Amino acid sequence: MREKWYKCNITKAVLVVVAHVLVVVMTACFIWLFSYPVLRAEIFAGKPAKEYKDSRNFVEKMLGYSQQAVTGIKSADLFETEGKYNPDKIVDLETYHKKNIINGKNKSGLSYRLGDLLEWAGLKYGTAFSGVNRNSEESVRLDENTEGIIVCKRADDMFEYYRMSDFYEMITGGGLRFIVSSDEDEALDEESVMVDDGQAEYTFAEGEFRAVQDEKGAVVYKDCWVYDGAVQAEQFAPIGAEDILSIVNNDPQWNGRLDEAYSMLGDVLYALNDQYTAYHKASESVKEGDTNFSFIYADTKNRCIYTNKTEYRTFDTLEKSLAQMKASGKYVIINPKLADFETDMENVDASLWRDTVKYSGLDQEEFLFAASVDTSYPVQDSFYAENALYEKYGGSARRIAVFGCLAAVLSLGCILWLTAVAGRSDKDDELHLNAFDRWKTEIAAAIVIGIWFAPTLIGIYTVKWDMFLNAGDTWLDWQMPYVNDSVFFIILVCLMSVFTCAMFLIGFLSLVRRIKARTVWKNSLLRCIGVLFKDIFLNLNCIWKTVLLFGVYSIVHWGVFMSEISTNPRMGMVLLAADVAAFVYLVHKSIGRNKLKNGVKKISCGELGYEIALDKLTGDQREIALDINSIGEGMEAAVAESVKSERLKTDLITNVSHDIKTPLTSIINYVELLKQENFEDAKVRRYIEVLEQKSQRLKTLTEDVVEASKVSSGNITLEYMNLNLAEMIQQVSGEFEERFRVRNLKEVLLLPDEEAVIQADGRRMWRVFENIYNNAAKYAMEGTRIYAELFVEERVVRFSLKNISEQALNISADELTERFIRGDISRSTEGSGLGLSIAKTLTQMQRGTFELYLDGDLFKVTIEFPRVK
């Protein structure tokens, strides 16, 4: 056995064919069942009967015959006298109309002969009687073509009727004259009287109708008009008169009731026709010798029997008759009380039977009705035929049904198998799609459905299905014809089912393969279009996007408004949906905006490493977030870079200065040792002194350089506290007292009484003051005064140190505070030139201001700080 035989192509082909065959079989079975109505009833009700006489159809048929029998009995009363049809019976229209009785007497004055009426009805409606098959249209036309009637009202309010032609004759003959307006003698011209097709139209030339007078001039009628009520074409004459018109004219009972008479006549004809049809049918169908059905209707009150079999005719032998009936076959015996209901058939609804007889029978209280069918079928009536048919086909109902179900299950099995192996081949484990599967989903679906639809539609509309479908409800008609006819339909339905099956398999299996390959949506046309639109939208400019979205939104709204939302609340749903969508979109976008805002704020505050979360941001906002993040990263890197380089610089300076300090230490040490030698040679002493000076200068220089670099790179931590500058100046002044004294400089201290509190770092401020005092100590002219002043103002504290410079100052203040710049001449002396620069930087770092003012020889330093209260 080959591996994976269940997947190979041959198996698949076999399965397909088998599925089709099974579908055909299934369809044939079911349709066959349905086409035989008797079987239909049997199948759904439970266990199908083996023989026809046990089937439900049999019961229904019997009921139908019984109904007919009873109706026949009833109408026999009407149409028969002493058991025989009597056409000469007199039908009083009013009595019949009201009580549905033909009493044989002319009570109301308007009656007809029964035979005449029936013939008349036959002409009108087409009955079994006349043998003529006319439909109602023709009869209406007949009626309408009758001549018109003129109604004239007499002075005593009695009416007189004229046929149009008679009336016209009288008018033209002068027997009658119209009186128009006040001119009594004016007769109408002939021209003003027009006769058109039996209906006369009278025109009155500008006059008012007054009366009709006879030839003698006496006013006969005070009014006349054209009769517009019901009419009947009078085919026959009523009893005792020429026509209805004369009756109406002569009989005071009927005067003025022409319309009533005609309409009554029409109703009677119609009803009579119906009843007669039923009567005729009944008598024909249950005639003895023509049917296997026999019945007995016993009027127990009057002790008379109605039956269709002569041997049952006597009332006295009723019991015997009943027994005979029971023995002959299936029977039903109905009594007024349900408890006395007897039958040997199953599925008999007793109350239905009883009511049928009771309410259409003659007497409601005292009757007995028995019906039976001779199941040996001596007569070849419809029972016999049905039995034959049932014997031929009926027994197999169950089997056919089972067969059909089996076929259905098997075909389902085939389809499932095919579904499972769809797309898989026996050669490998992969999914194979054929060319058709690769077509776009919608297109493929449309094609399959279209191909299936077209012939199906044609089939449905061209073939007369109603014949097939509706037939089978009538129980009395012969079943055989539609069983034969139905063969054609069955074949047709089978063909259609094959076709449908084929199309279904193609479409369904393709769908299954697509689902397995997950290309249903991927390969869909809608998706293509959707993706296209999405691409277009995404690539649109921001502006166009907004315009487009708003355009769509407003079109939806205006469109809905214009379509009258009040009349169609469903449009309200559309509107609501659009609004909700817009709301969601706006909120989503504003959330994104908020995120962006926060991110930018964080980054601008210095948190350069902050990253905006990208999830839930779409479209433009996502791009913006990405860009912002990269900016932040860039800035972070730049800052890190610059910090690193600054640190490198300071490290460099520190390291270098450290390396300078070590040999410098030795220099200073050995110079000191030299000094201790106390050389006598003044030259040597001088040299040593120089060495000492310069090495000291180097020392201060290196220290200053380190400090300056630290200060300028901001690499200092400041410890702020409240300083009293007044106190501080005194302390500083104390420190420098001796140095000033050495150069004969007098310090003039001008300090306020109050406290001058500022917020600064104590040690750095000492450095600042040290530097500027140093400056003064070094470069002030000997013997001069140095003014140290402290001003306390509302918001600021200002300190200034003034001195006269020893050397001429020929540079500007700015240049002096530049690093390494000192007044040219003072360059050669001690000091490093960084002092003022460092002092300035330190001041500014602590949020103070540092100013130099030069004027001639005056050298003034001003420091200002915000005051702390």
Place this chain on the structure above:
Amino acid sequence: MAKILVCDDDKEIVEAIEIYLTQEGYEVLKAYDGMEALKVLESEHVDLLVIDVMMPKLDGIRATLKIREENNMPIIILSAKSEDADKILGLNIGADDYVTKPFNPLELIARVKSQIRRYTKLGSTVDTAQESVYTVGGLSVNDDLKEVTVDGEPVKLTPLEYSILLLLVKNQGKVFSISQIYEDIWNEDAIGVDNTVAVHIRHIREKIEINPKEPRYLKVVWGVGYKIEKS
């Protein structure tokens, strides 16, 4: 005579220091890195250690830590690293003093002396604690005798200077502003402002401190006042 161990990777510096110390009469032992210093200390009893920080094999800081596990003689760190952080580190790990390079060799000698004096004297002056003797580190003010000694050496102060010093030494740790000192000493409200007190403070400093610019005892709190820190 006291033995001093000098440890520095720069030979010239060690030699120079040796000369100065020998002049003062100390016996000098030499080492050129931390490991050597440790070895010397194993075999010799040393009264003071002068040690550099930047040395190969074992730097001064780690060496100090190690030495402090077993020895408690004074250690003076001698380093070109002059940052505050470096000084704090050195003092925290057990050094008694921190001198930055380049240094004044005379200053170094003075510090050495002071440290040794304290080290040897500490054992003996402990029992003579009197109420009117105020001591801060090496500074001692005897109010009864009106005598001031620094590391055992007497210091001559003017009466004003003495009063100021006494005030500060009596209230160790407390900061006195200039006006407060004035009021206390002169018993007058400070009228007018001048630098008298500051000058006096300066003088005191110059007398009792080895390096007035880096005072050990009488410290300046800039903008606030002066104090003597608790030992």
